[in-house]
Amino acid sequence: MSSPEIRTRRPAELALTIGVFVAVFASLLPLLRVVESGSWVPGAVVLSAIILAIGYICRWFRLPAVAVSLVEAVVWVVIVTVSFLRDTALFGLIPTPESVRRVPDLLRSAFDAIVQGAAPLPPEAGLTFFIVAAMGLLTIVIDHVVLTARMPLLAAVGLIAISLIPSIAVPGPINVVAFVLLAVAILFLLRIEVRSRHRSKAAPQTSRSVAGGVGATAIGIGAIGVVVALVATPLLPAPVTAGGVGNGIGASIDPTLSLGDDLRRPADVDVLRVRTSAPSAPYLRAVTLSTFDGDVWQPDRSRTLPLGDADSLGPVTVDDGITLTENSTLVEVQNLVTPWLPVAFPAVEVTGLNGDWGAVPANRTVVSRDGSSQGQQYRIVTDQPRPTLEQIRARSADGAGLGPELLALPADLPPVIAQTAAEVTGASSSDYDKLHDLQSWFRGSDFRYSLEAPVEEGFDGSGADAVADFLDVKEGYCVHYASAFALMARTLGMPSRIVVGYLPGTSTGEMQEKQTVYTVQSGQLHAWPEVFFGGVGWVQFEPTNSLGVPTNFASETLATGNPGETPETAPEPAASASPLSTIDPLDDGLPSGDVQAGATRSATAAVPTVSLVLGILLALAIPAILRVLLRRRLVASARKGDAAAAWRSIQDQALDLGIAVPASESARLLGARLVAEHGAPSDAMSVLVQAIERASYAPGHRLHPERGQEMTDAAAAVRGSMLRSVAPARRLLAVAAPRSLVVRPGSVYAGTVQAGSR
Known part of the structure; x- marks a missing residue:
């Protein structure tokens, strides 16, 4: 050298x-x-x-x-x-x-x-x-x-x-x-x-045209990265793991109420399998959020005790006369990687877990100390309070003895929140009736469930300003409904908090030990509010329009069955609970217009899938487009008399067809091999070889405008003959995945030629 x-x-x-x-x-x-x-x-x-x-x-x-x-x-x-x-x-x-x-x-x-x-x-x-x-x-x-x-x-x-x-x-x-x-x-x-x-x-042989062509190729490679990163990657479904043992990072739970991106994913994965002794699948909670600073609901950070400790999940305490119903729920985690364990409420016992787990007595949630939920199979025993309508109406939600954070409101809370709460509940006297009025108002025809409207209107969050916007637009998803309900309850002097977990699962039709098996999908991630009633405990409500099971308590006078039997606290969900991804409304008395809206949203949910397919097709087409653009630049330079550009177009065509272009082979030898073995016309090849040799040995006179069209025509003839000499499959591969974009003529990856082939 x-x-x-x-x-x-x-x-x-x-x-x-x-x-x-x-x-x-x-x-x-x-x-x-x-x-x-x-x-x-x-x-x-x-x-x-x-x-x-x-x-x-x-x-x-x-x-x-x-x-x-x-x-x-x-x-x-x-x-x-x-x-x-x-x-x-x-x-x-x-x-x-x-x-x-x-x-x-x-x-x-x-x-x-x-x-x-x-x-x-x-x-x-x-x-x-x-x-x-x-x-x-x-x-x-x-x-x-x-x-x-x-x-x-x-x-x-x-x-x-x-x-x-x-x-x-x-x-x-x-x-x-x-x-x-x-x-x-x-x-x-x-x-x-x-x-x-x-x-x-x-x-x-390198010229400005080649340098410009490589620059264009570089921009194209950047375009591939942009398409994949900004279009295709966000639309990919969450990674799926097989069976009960994970082989990658699966679905997770965001405890900060930033659920919008998770819910807008185009594809669901099964995260849980559930079966229960209860008449239907329960809601499964993971995290509770009680502290609100005006912008964000913060997850509770209460004292954690080792699971199994006598005080970790103690007995449920209620007033005399209120029935407790015991149920057992078996959960198998399939594709959920989170330290927060989905459990039914109120849990009094959780068994079968592997690893070190702790329980939070204040909210009866379970959290891992050294691992995650992935692959776990466990049983939850719950004691559910079942008050009658008369019993719940007789009790107040005043928060006596609870922490101040459960009633706290920011000083700059938009007035519309308290004003609306007062207007909606003004005709009711008991705390329960006021909350029931709020639930019915949110689930009425004035509101619409939407994953997109919040983003378009700029209030994709749970802060006070986002809630005020939500009450004005009346479109949003579970985060907005839950946050609005909890804040409105606090303006009425009632302690509230938000729970993040999963909606009741969808029946698979499978039976095990005479119990229906339900599947819970990643799209059923949900948020709902709870309000504390003295003598009963935390009572969940479901304000989200067209989703979940609204809370209702039956009157004791309407109870059926044996004398003294306590009625259920709420109507049971349909056999197939609605996934969040499809948003099909439950049969809870909503007008038919909501059914049509649900169908429209289901159709809209297909749009990201179409975008994903188009994005992938575009990404796959980019190499061929780049190859065409680079060749056009080379042809344009050749037309101006640049012999190096005309010869480079031949070399690139050879590389795309899998033909070796080694550094050890001169232009004359390569030309002779392409004529003898790959169908190149000898007269056109002679024009190109003479032009590149003249340019190589006279670098100060590389441009020959008077011969530009002749070289361009010769190069086109050689490329066409080489294409026609290969099988259709090889020709298609050369167009769809051109090697010349990543392999340089004469490099160590451009191939070698056996001595006997010359």
């Missing part, structure tokens, strides 16, 4: 090394959504920096490419050993057989954390080892692809795919900073690599 070329390559190699480091770092940032920040962040960053620095030093001394990768691999082994396996290593540096035996244990620990944990995962030792070691290997691979093979486009595709994995595993907003940083780093790599080839005397 000549000294001018060395002087050209070394600054380019330094710039490429820096670009690779920034790109790898940017692909690491989205992991912060899945794993809590810890030692793995600086560990991965430092390891990547050291590997790239070692690689640059090795190339400075002109070591062979294989030697560079081997040295980087040795450095990776040493650093990983020092960081995680030092106690079993020789001199703390050299791994021993014991060190190797430790690796599967660390990987198993990492995979268990991924399968059983809830994002963000704690950075325990196994997970930290896995991330740091994987990022080191990724750095070695990307370094080889970019600096040895000089294929930054291929590296870009890999880095974009890796950076999207956290978004797919834990759907949420795109990390804009990481995405932009990665895009800039990729474009920087492309630019530096193109400029280095353009300036090198060893590549006289």
Whole structure:
């Protein structure tokens, strides 16, 4: 290699090394959504920096490419050993057989954390080892692809795919900073690599047209990332795990009432299987929220006792004369990764759990101390108070003896909330009747369930201002109904809180031990309010229009059956409870117009699926579109007399058809092989070979406008003949997945030619 070329390559190699480091770092940032920040962040960053620095030093001394990768691999082994396996290593540096035996244990620990944990995962030792070691290997691979093979486009595709994995595993907003940083780093790599080839005397065939074409391709690759990240990824369904044992990060529960994005997912997954001794499936609670600061309802952070402790889930206490009905519910978790266990209310006993679990006596919820709900199978025993209508009306909801947070209201609460509550309940005297009036008002024809209207109107939340907007627009989903009901109850002097959990499941038609099996889907994630009545306890209400089971208490005079038998507290749900994703209204006396609205929303729910399909099709079509655009640029340059552009179009066509274009083969030899073996016309090929040889040996006279049309026609004839010489399947593959977008002619991946084939 000549000294001018060395002087050209070394600054380019330094710039490429820096670009690779920034790109790898940017692909690491989205992991912060899945794993809590810890030692793995600086560990991965430092390891990547050291590997790239070692690689640059090795190339400075002109070591062979294989030697560079081997040295980087040795450095990776040493650093990983020092960081995680030092106690079993020789001199703390050299791994021993014991060190190797430790690796599967660390990987198993990492995979268990991924399968059983809830994002963000704690950075325990196994997970930290896995991330740091994987990022080191990724750095070695990307370094080889970019600096040895000089294929930054291929590296870009890999880095974009890796950076999207956290978004797919834990759907949420795109990390804009990481995405932009990665895009800039990729474009920087492309630019530096193109400029280095353009300036090198060893590549006289490179021209401005080729550089411009690669720039267009770079923009196209960025477009692929944008389409996938901004269109397809948010529409992907939650990852599905099989059976009762998870193999990925499944559905989860958001305890902050930010349920809008979860409910708007286009596809549901089964999260629970339930069967119960009760006449129908119960609501299953996970978290209660009692503190409201005007903007956010905060999850309760009450004292937790070990599950099984005598005081963790004590007996239900009610006034004399109020019946308690005992039921048993069996829950099998299929695809739900959360530390909050879905349980029926009020639970007095939960058995069958694996791991360390605690119970919150104040709200009878159950939470994990060292794992998650995934794969659990457990039984819940409940004692449900069943007061009659007369008994509930005789009791007040004044909050005596309860914490002040259950009645607290922000100082700047919009007046419309209290005014509306007073207007709706003005004709009723008892606390229960007032709450029943509120429930009936929300479930009436004035309100409409909608997952989209809140977003369009800008109040996709549960704060006081969002509630005021909701009361004006009268469209929203469970979060708005529950928050509005709870705040209106507080303005009437009644203690309230919000519960996050799941609606009653849908009957599968299957029977086990004479009990109906219900399935609960991710789209049935729900929020509802509760109000405390003295002598009865917390009573749930269901204000969400067209969903769930509205709370009603039957009069003692209407009770049927044996004398003294207590009637049920509420009408039982239909055999198939309505999933949140389909929003089919229950048969609870709503006007037929709501049925039509539910059907309309079901049709609207199909729109994201169509968008997903169109987004995927667009992403799949982008390589072919980019190939057409790049070829047009080359043809336009060839028409102006650029021989390098005309020859590059032939090389790219050969690569797309799977034909080798090695660096060791001259233009004349390649042309002869394409004529002899791949159907290229000899006269047209002769025109192109003479033009590229003239341009290569006379670099100051690369443009020959007078021969532009002749070269363009010759190149078109050669490309057409090569296409016709291959099978239709190979031709289709060349169009749909053109290799020339990621493989450069003359690179190590462009193939080799057997000696006998020339």
